[in-house]
Amino acid sequence: MPGHDIIVIGTSAGGLRALSVIVSGLPTQINAVFFVVQHLEANKPSILPQILEDVSSLPASHPTDGEKIQTGRIYIAPPDYHLLVNSGSMRVVRGPQENRFRPAIDTLFRSAARTYGPRVVGVILTGYLDDGTVGLQAVKKRGGVAVVQDPNEAEYPSMAKSALRYVKVDYCIPLAQIPDLLVRLASVPAAEEESYPVSKEIEIESNIAEQAMNTQEFLENVEQIGIRTTYTCPECNGSIWQIGKEEPLRFRCHTGHSFTANIFLSEQSQNVENALWSAVRAMEEKVTFSRQMAERMKNLNLQKAATKYQDHAQSLDEEVSLIRGIIINGFATKRSIAGEYEEPQEEKLR
Known part of the structure; x- marks a missing residue:
């Protein structure tokens, strides 16, 4: 029986250090393959494979679409592309974003669970928001193993806390213990795949990510x-x-496009804020124009018309102030609701 030899790892903010700790603790000879999603800037080249190779005895690379899977390697999703796992090969595609991310952790985990079932180990590390929770659920549904970094030591604990909240996790351990655990799991025979059939949701959502x-x-x-x-x-x-x-x-x-509730709420709030700022801009233009017309009427000795334009500008100015207050107070409320799910700017890896 094959072991748990398909290891998928997801991380976000703080992930560079966490990944370095894990890969530096892996032996040269290991009967497993590693697939990694680290949230990266979409428009910048990544040198994450080189960084990990410097601290690991295993080769690391950004795979190409259709590339064959080789044991004893680390494959890292390239910027702005989802990494998906098929039987014996990988897909690297620009499918729809999930939770505002491409690459997304959920898409990788779900595709691995669909293809390899109980052989999969899903690992969630440091990071903001909750990408990876739904993917880890898919890993568990297919009989795989769920591993989460202890949030008490994670640099950014939101992803780990979300996984622990919604997934029946097998191991929640400090980062330093994860490499030895993965080595051990790689040699432990996995369960029979037939015992964990692919659900309709996993199959359909994997096809969506692959644009199939x-x-x-x-x-x-x-x-x-x-x-x-x-x-x-x-x-x-x-x-x-x-x-x-x-x-x-x-x-x-x-x-x-896919969203968990927290991300969906955050996106809706941002769209409302954008619309309100557009309203402020349009109204301020109208205030300026009304005052220009008032000045013009004064120059033409049309005092009644000038007063009318000036009053209109004053009324609009007061409405603009109200909308600005709504934006400022609403933004503060949005951050309060989102709490730990607010995502800072990602680490710049290039």
């Missing part, structure tokens, strides 16, 4: 796993479905 369906097929399939809502996608304004009934609450749009 046309529009009609997508709509037919997403209707099978979700309930259409009255919401619109904050990314593309498309129709939104609520996916499943499990926690965390999550949504997916008709083009494939």
Whole structure:
């Protein structure tokens, strides 16, 4: 029986140090392959493979689409591309963002769970927000092993806390203990795959990430796993479905963008704020124009008209102040609601 030899790792803020600790503790000869998603800036080249190779005895690289999987290697999702695992090979695709990320941890974990079932070990490390929680749920549903870095020592504990909140985790341990655990699990025989069938949700959502369906097929399939809502996608304004009934609450749009509830709320708040700032800009232009017209009427000795324009400008100015107050107070409320789920600027790895 094969061991738990498909190891998928997800991290975000603080991930460079965490990944370095793990890969530096791996032996040269290990009967396993490692797939990594670290949230990276989309428009910057990444040297993360070189950084990890410097501290590891295993080769590391950004794979290409269709590349064959080789044991004893570390494969890292390139910036702005999802890394998906198929049987014996990988897909590197620019599918729809999940939780505002591409690459996303959930897409990698879900694809590995679909393909390799009980052989998969899912590892969640330091990071903000909750990407990886839904993917780790998929790993568990297919009989895999869930490992989470102890949030008490994580540089940014939000991702670990989310995973612990919603997933029945097998191991929650300090970072320094994870390499030895992975080595041991790689030699422990995995369960029979037939005991953990692929669910409809895992299959359909893996196909969405891979963009393996046309529009009609997508709509037919997403209707099978979700309930259409009255919401619109904050990314593309498309129709939104609520996916499943499990926690965390999550949504997916008709083009494939996916959000957990916290991210969806944050995106909606940002869209409202953007709309209000647009209103402020338009109204301030109207204030300026009204005052210009008032001055023009004065020059033409049309005092009544000048007063009318001046009063209109004053009224608009007061309304602009109210909207500015709504924006400022609303932004503070949004941060209060989101709490630890607010994401700072990601680490710059290039």
